[in-house]
Amino acid sequence: MISINNTTTSIEALTMNYPPESIQYKVIRILSDSQNAYNYSSMNQLFFEADLRNSIITASRRLNSSYFSFKIFRKSTCNTNYWERTGEGGFLLKKNVLPTVAISDILTNSSEYGTECATAMVVVYYLALLEVFTEKRYNELFTDIYLMDWQHLDQRIGIQQYRYIKDFLPGDCRYFKNPDVDPLVPEWQGENTIDLGDGTYYGHGLGINTAEEIVDTLNRYRFEDANESAYLLESATRLNFKRLYSLTSN
Amino acid sequence: MILDYDISGALFMNISHLSNEKSLDNIRLNDGSNRLKDYFDQNMSINSLKLIYQLNDESLHFATLYVLLPELKKHNLINRLNNRNKDAINIINIITNSKITNTKKALYDYTSQSYSTLKWIFDTGHQEDGVNDDYDEIMDRVCSILIKYYKDKTILNTVIKMIFNRNRKGYYTHDLIWALFESKDTEILIQIAKYIKSDNKEDIKLAKKLLSFIPNIDELVLRNQYQQINTWLKENKSFISFTGEYFQQTNSPIPYEVSHESKYFCTYYDNNSKLHNKLDNQKQKTLDSFSNLKVEYKELLSDFSFRLYKSDKSKWNLWIELPLIQQIYIAVKNII
Numbered sequence: 001m002i003s004i005n006n007t008t009t010s011i012e013a014l015t016m017n018y019p020p021e022s023i024q025y026k027v028i029r030i031l032s033d034s035q036n037a038y039n040y041s042s043m044n045q046l047f048f049e050a051d052l053r054n055s056i057i058t059a060s061r062r063l064n065s066s067y068f069s070f071k072i073f074r075k076s077t078c079n080t081n082y083w084e085r086t087g088e089g090g091f092l093l094k095k096n097v098l099p100t101v102a103i104s105d106i107l108t109n110s111s112e113y114g115t116e117c118a119t120a121m122v123v124v125y126y127l128a129l130l131e132v133f134t135e136k137r138y139n140e141l142f143t144d145i146y147l148m149d150w151q152h153l154d155q156r157i158g159i160q161q162y163r164y165i166k167d168f169l170p171g172d173c174r175y176f177k178n179p180d181v182d183p184l185v186p187e188w189q190g191e192n193t194i195d196l197g198d199g200t201y202y203g204h205g206l207g208i209n210t211a212e213e214i215v216d217t218l219n220r221y222r223f224e225d226a227n228e229s230a231y232l233l234e235s236a237t238r239l240n241f242k243r244l245y246s247l248t249s250n
Numbered sequence: 251m252i253l254d255y256d257i258s259g260a261l262f263m264n265i266s267h268l269s270n271e272k273s274l275d276n277i278r279l280n281d282g283s284n285r286l287k288d289y290f291d292q293n294m295s296i297n298s299l300k301l302i303y304q305l306n307d308e309s310l311h312f313a314t315l316y317v318l319l320p321e322l323k324k325h326n327l328i329n330r331l332n333n334r335n336k337d338a339i340n341i342i343n344i345i346t347n348s349k350i351t352n353t354k355k356a357l358y359d360y361t362s363q364s365y366s367t368l369k370w371i372f373d374t375g376h377q378e379d380g381v382n383d384d385y386d387e388i389m390d391r392v393c394s395i396l397i398k399y400y401k402d403k404t405i406l407n408t409v410i411k412m413i414f415n416r417n418r419k420g421y422y423t424h425d426l427i428w429a430l431f432e433s434k435d436t437e438i439l440i441q442i443a444k445y446i447k448s449d450n451k452e453d454i455k456l457a458k459k460l461l462s463f464i465p466n467i468d469e470l471v472l473r474n475q476y477q478q479i480n481t482w483l484k485e486n487k488s489f490i491s492f493t494g495e496y497f498q499q500t501n502s503p504i505p506y507e508v509s510h511e512s513k514y515f516c517t518y519y520d521n522n523s524k525l526h527n528k529l530d531n532q533k534q535k536t537l538d539s540f541s542n543l544k545v546e547y548k549e550l551l552s553d554f555s556f557r558l559y560k561s562d563k564s565k566w567n568l569w570i571e572l573p574l575i576q577q578i579y580i581a582v583k584n585i586i
Contacts, residue, residue, distance in 0.1 A: 150501035183394035
């Protein structure tokens with residue numbers, strides 16, 4: 001159920017601007033059909049979340065079509081015109097480089113970039129945010145980008161893991177866990193993915209696959225005699241959409 | 251001088267007692283890796299047998315073998331090494347070959363004494379951790395195989411030191427932290443907590459991150475309440491369960507959590523065996539009801555139960571048989 005400023009609002013009023021096959025429509029539909037109450041301060045706040053979720057999916061697909069490759073942190077690579085590669089294998093935005101330029105370069109010169117799946121998710125988010133913030137505002141806000149893992153994502157983005165939830169939405173980051181991974185290949189201990197809203201998931205290095213296909217792939221990297229299959233966790237990692245909406249204007 | 255043959259037929263001798271002999275390890279440690287390689291190249295034509303003796307010496311450190319590996323290949327000497335060294339080179343090859351993904355098969359196919367060689371690599375090689383990415387990757391994998399495959403807990407305290415040393419230098423720590431937590435050992439938490447008292451800010455930051463599941467950890471660290479952190483860990487470590495969450499998965503992983511059910515029944519938590527199976531029928535029913543309680547009631551009852559068990563087991567035996575509602579009443583009033 002969706003309420004706008006504590007008033008329940010009909011699905012028709014909320015989806016009239018979106019075609020039924022759109023991601024935004026699906027997002028609003030799931031929220032509206034849910035037994036949970038989702039409250040937004042305004043319709044625009046809800047539309048911002050739906051649009052940003054759509055941008056997350058678009059960014060995932062674009063990254064998947066690029067030459068952005070999978071490499072373990074120790075072997076990670078980046079365009080050093082814009083990024084400094086740190087001792088732990090992350091990419092730190094260089095001084096005097098515009099954040100919008102450096103982030104866009106990951107798609108423009110994608111073959112120069114290679115890293116693990118957690119960083120890829122962070123890249124997806126920064127790429128998606130390019131679509132919802134003006135260039136000026138983006139460059140004001142995200143001046144200290146460090147592409148590494150979840151720890152280093154800009155705090156204003158407000159990333160949070162939601163455990164044991166019932167509603168899963170297109171644009172959610174979902175984690176496939178592989179508890180019996182072979183110790184030789186810890187990079188296969190799990191896969192961060194973006195829910196593309198059509199029964200498939202984008203995972204960096206794996207491409208776009210169904211949940212069953214991802215589980216099958218992870219299971220191939222278990223140790224011999226393993227007895228636990230890889231599985232999709234009942235949790236989702238999400239941006240703080242409401243806070244980000246509040247940041248769109250000064 | 252004692253000459254001997256190992257089971258591969260390779261000649262070796264123990265020269266560690268020859269104090270006037272400058273060992274390969276000493277050359278590396280005192281003069282550096284490049285000087286060691288030069289020394290090795292120069293002496294190959296003069297006395298290659300002596301070099302082989304030195305390499306096969308039981309006191310050799312892994313880092314020396316690692317540094318000399320290109321020279322050994324260049325001079326075609328690998329077949330003249332003893333089993334330990336041959337195994338170590340095969341382990342390096344296994345780790346660096348991305349197509350090999352099956353530990354059990356790889357160790358079976360390519361090594362003759364895998365565990366003792368892995369231990370030798372770790373014991374004599376960990377001090378050089380941080381030299382470069384390739385070397386550190388080998389140490390990461392050796393640790394994960396020893397911990398996850400061989401269930402070796404003797405290395406855990408050293409692994410903790412390696413993690414904090416790397417963290418101070420800004421080096422990659424994820425795989426080592428992963429290997430450490432895969433031990434599912436709760437004693438490591440006490441060791442990690444010691445870094446809360448460190449003078450180094452990076453140590454404290456990392457220790458806080460790794461122990462983030464302890465209630466109010468930020469505040470306790472801020473107020474230098476190390477003793478309280480330690481007390482909490484000692485009280486709860488028998489009931490802590492391993493969740494398998496890591497930094498790869500989320501920004502705020504909770505790798506361990508207290509099993510309120512185990513604490514309530516004052517029964518050690520065991521990752522491999524369900525609590526349910528350790529209880530009689532009556533207690534199984536109580537467990538089912540307990541599991542449906544709100545978290546705050548679970549916390550209340552488990553804390554009270556633990557304290558009562560420690561102070562007066564006969565009273566605890568009576569209390570645990572009461573209906574849950576009465577247990578809650580007694581715990582709230584603290585009247586037993």
